[in-house]
Amino acid sequence: MTALAYNSLHHASPQAADQIFLIVQHWIVSHAPAGLQSLLAILLSVVAIVGGFGLLFAITTILERKGLGRIQNRYGPNRVGFFGSLQPIADAIKSLTKEDIVPQTADKLVHLLAPILLVLAAFSVYAVLPVGRNMVLVNLDAGVLFFFAIGSVTEVAVFMAGWSSRNKYSLLGAMRAIAQMISYEVPLILSSLTVIMATGSLSTVTIVEKQAGFSRILPHWFLFTPWGFAGFVLFMIAATAESNRSPFDLPEGESEIIAGYYIEYSGFKFALFFLGEYLGMFAISGLAITLFLGGWNAPLPFLTWVPSYLWFFAKLLTLIVAFIWVRGTLPRLRMDQLMNFAWKFMLPMALLNLITAAVWHFMPSGPVRWLVSIVLVVVPYTLLGRNQMHKSHLEKRVYRFAE
Amino acid sequence: MTPLSSCLMLSALLFSVGFAGVLMRRNAILILIGIELMLNAANLNFIAFWRYGSAPEALTGVMFVIFSIGVAAAEAAVGLALIISIYRHRKTTQIDRINSMRG
Amino acid sequence: MLGEGIAKGLIETARNFLGSYVNKDRLTTVQYPEQRLPQAEATRDFPFLVYDGEDWQAGLRCVGCQICEKECPPKCIFIEKSTDKKPDAVGKPQFYPAVFNIDISVCMSCQICVEVCPFDAIKMDTAFELSTVDRFGGLLWDKARLAKPNQHYHHVHPTEAAEVDGRLAEERAKADAKAKAAAEAKTSAPPPAAPPAAPPANSGVSSTS
Amino acid sequence: MTWIVRNLWLIPALPALAAGLTALAKRHQRRYSAALAIGAMGLSFLLSLCAFSQVMLAITHGQPSRQVVNFPWFEFGNQWLKLGWMLDPLTAIMLVMVTFVGLLIFIYSTGYMAHDDNFTRFFCFLSLFAAAMLGVIIANSLLLLFMCWELVGLTSYLLIGFWYHKPSAAAAAKKAFITTRIGDLAFLVGMLWLFSQAGTLLFYDQGAGCLEHSALTAMVAHLTGIGMAASTGIALLIFAGAVGKSGQVPLHVWLPDAMEGPTPVSALIHAATMVAAGVFLVARVYPLMAAHSDAASALSATTALQVVTWIGAITAVFAALIAVAQNDIKRILAYSTVSQLGYMMMGLGVGGVAVGMFHLITHAFFKSLLFMGAGSVIHGCHEEQDIRRMGGLSKLMPVTFATYAVGMLALCGFPLFFSGFWSKDAILHAAMGWSISRIPFYLGSLGALLTAFYMTRQVYYVFFGTSRLASHHEATPAAHTAPPTPHESPSSMTFPLVLLASCAILLGAVGTPAWPWFDSFLSGEAPIFAFAGFLEHGILPVMLTSTLIVFLGLALGWWFYGRQPILSADLPDALEQLQPGIFRVLQNKFYVDELYEHTVIRWNSALATFSDWLDRWVWNGVVMTVSNLVLGLSWLARSTDTYLVNTSFDEGCNTVTTSGKLLARLQSGRTQSYLRLVGIAFAALVLVLIWSARS
């Protein structure tokens, strides 16, 4: 296997470096009996996805802890391995060896199934993410729809976890999480609809291919259109809420409901939840890359020789760093602020952005189109933003029992 | 059994199970679940006849199911809202206690 | 403009992030096992029993009066008083604690035992690295584990120990003078009835205050 | 077609946009709204200048000076209703005038309204007004013109009633709105008649418009029942609209009352632009007014033009007479406006478009100048409007005085140097040469005399003598102890005054008999410069006559009011001492308001009382009789019912109830029972269907 990899590299075509994983897969599959070949190919891809993103999860945990530490002027983990680089392994060993506590009154079966379902849903979403040229598990005709459909299963898993624990806090956390996910799913889907409208396809592969090419130095990513930029920002905000990350981490708000729906989980099941959350975040970032950031396409014309999957992962890491950065910066929202933001800012913005995309599509290209689209984005942003900002006239708080 | 008839049998079974839920349980939510199952059985019929029917390129079956899913979503929302409202007034979701419309 | 504050916050955290690599003064964390902060002199955590001289068995100041046991709020001290008397450091016969146990997993470091001890026999220690694999036995300290020499007291709380030693020496001198005067009186005059409440020489109860 | 013609709609659209944006502004965003309104108006002014130069270019190059853009609005039946705009010399000159005066008044308003709470609302209305007025000007369709016309009326209503908390302002607004509506109704009827005759409301449409030859000949040829040509009827109806809007007799009553609005409004709407819209309308449909049945009688005036002339002449004198005896500074100017509008109408009637329009333009400048000067005076005197309580302001407000004097001399028609002289002279000259009668000429001369007289009176009262403001304030036991001294207004108010004053002087130059640029511009020809114009028949005598008249008026004014300074506010007017009876009649505006009160309104209420009586006694009596009859019948029926029908019916009902109770058991209220039935029925139905299909 290594020999072949070396060989194809030695053949020195950039194509080979780009397609190295496919070549390896073909090579392995060709040695299997004919009846099992297709099954083996799928199995290999699944293994690659699970392994690759599992590794990314490990890297992200240490990255997040180090990054947050530095943001707060701390060192972060620096004991295990070189500068703490082996911390994830230590964490894994710890969580695997910890005692698995299930509350006595808990619904045992559901309690067990919840984390498994979450991780399964999170992993199956990767089936439609093109991580490189020709590197997608299944090129579904309705890929984006598949992504959102499977993504909505997460809500069921969260509910199962919250309900089966027989704990008020976990149920409250689950309810919060579901309400939040449903609310933010609307702007999430609406903002990705712009791209679907522009490409006329739900297939992730087609969407990425439509973003190939450059005009002079600017790549044809949808990020570089007014509606695409607005859509990307809206998408990322909604994605932050969907993956329950700060500043939208109310479902696990420690100060109010301890840890939300996974209070009663410990040991490996807790690790599974952790994994599921992070996988969800990667997946939705991957979708953002696919929809707005040109997928695995290179950002500059003279960089196309770099293998495509490297670009994908570079973009993914950038987004992850952005997530960590935001988490280190912003405080947690209040529930009413969260809902107001979703329904009074995100939803109208996403709808108007849809109109902007349509206008962009039907206007002849030129500066006028840019101007009109920018106005269509900026003006509602300003008005809605102002509306959001001047609403904070809270009444004086009345203490009924404390005085 | 041809594929079509097996599909139809599945649909009939699903319908009957849903119908049993509607007839044999008293909880309004369960009755709603039974209705959802019956609706799904109908949807399955549409898809089966589209798949094995005479003019699949017209997509009529698929379209019908799309609209049916939309209607089902609306129906579920309104139905559940009604259940909540009834519960708030009568403190029960048992369907046979909600009989103020009797003659 | 919506988002302005967010941008400001992001810039601030980015400055923190980068600054922590450039400017070491930002990182206030002490790398503990390798580096330590100096302890303040008033640091305290768990009590120990002071003994004078070399032999801890003989030099223990504690007389088993059980005041600390009664005063301890979480009731972590357990004392069994001896039935016999042994000479103490100055050779005066005293009761002594047959058993003196402190459960430091219960102790809350309140220092009340130290405040109430009339004999300056129990003092607070500063040792804190006390982890043990035995949750129950390892944290129940007996007399042998608790006994520390007066030098140790001087080592951990020098000022306080000097003050205590000075006071004790003064009392002892006073008691000695009194004894000498009594002896002189005895030689000059016929002995009176046995002095009823002759205070023990190194007891501070009657002489102090 | 050039860019400016295609985008002429921008000129009204910009102020409309500004109005919309200002309407969204918050109350405290004063600078924003003012900047928006002035900016939009400035842009419109620049665009108007473009349009003007475009027309100038077209004329110098000998191209057709009228360009139209028409577009379909909506379809009804199988024809399209079209709207459109046009650019011709008339439009161009009006555009420049309206935008320029409007711009200056906007700037002036920032100073005048600086302390008003509803500053933003004011600018919103002003912008909306400007948009509507510009719409009137560029309209190439009588319908579009009418829509904008009504919008103008609406904004006029809103602005007159701007201080609606004052009952007099609210009443004045209503009065203005309702009075002009009377004229507008006639206008609407005329418009409908025109549409039925011509089949289009576009003025010009490549030969198919209603003001073009084919339509006009058709309308002239069509005679109505009373032997009048359709064109005359339509023209008179449309003129009725103009009468309402331009405050001609007998619908002039609203205009003086409209002075309740803020002074910039009076200057913009009720002196320079809106009231002139009536004149503009007549000028716009002039081809219709002047349409003759045959070419031979082309020189004599048509019936419609005769009516216009007479109404104008009567108004000119009538209003001037009333103005003599008024004491409110703005009211005098208002009556003066009515009078001058009469002049314009007369000019249109006797001399054609150019004569009337020339006076319109010059009048717009000096009358808005006078109004703004009056506003400055009022502002300086702390909202005092009674001229008897002013006096001696020439030293305290030098800039205002100087500009006001310029405006006054222009209005009087002081010879040679002031624009009013030339425009008024053109009208008088045309009137003298009118073929029907000389009377309008004499009326016009009388009006000129009166104008000079009352303006002199006003100026003496306001600016000369001693200040009577303080004495007045001491007389009233008011709370404010220190009597406020009049002061000069801020530069944002004086700057437009100076600019307008210079225009009031210079503008006369474009219409002298020697260089009739204005006349030729409107008719689309290149102007010729020749001093020989003065020697043309009848010009010099008329000039001399009018000069004499003006000097006579000024002298009379000086004689009555300037000889000795007016000492007290409470002294009777000099004229009143001489002829108290006439003065009182004049002061009460010939009792026109009272006449209306006693005739139209009284009749109306009497009719209402009569109807009420009729209703109460006659019809009600009939109804009561019938109802009593019915009551009797029903009593009979009831007895039959109770004792005959009921017993048998009760029996039947009981039977039905019993059987109903039996049936009601089926309706258990339990959903599942129903569903069970549905299930059974379903199974049975399928079985029956299958069996029936088998057999």
Added chain:
Amino acid sequence: MLFTIFAALTIAGAVAAISLRNLVHSVLSLILAFAGLAAVYLLLGAQFIGFAQILVYVGAVAILIVFTILLTRNDGTFGTSSQASWNLGALIVIAVFGTLAWTIHSSAALQHALPPQPEATMQQIGTALMVRFALPLEVIGLLLTAALIGAATIALHEKQERP
């Protein structure tokens, strides 16, 4: 083979959904039934419908039912009917199923040969929705809006006047 598995899954989920005592368990089994049905749709080549089924039924309807269950408390009585009506209901259900099954079994319409897999790409569905079925689409949008507002109005807390 796959069809049998998914069909069995669906039926098992459905039966569990209507027979389990715990309502939340019922809903979770209902989700299983929905998912199985979605798989059947995918097998039948209706990709869009399959995913829409998951998105709507699993992601929305089931969650809605769950919320309703949590908002209404079960009042302790077990939700089956009395024995007699249970028997009657079972009888009717069996009758209905028997009729259906027999009809399907004896139908002549089933003797077709298996037609080729029809095409139902996203593009086609979208075109059909926007062109041929534009009016129904509008109507369904209106219906959903009305249902949304109606449901919100019905479930809204009324101002209760307590004595």
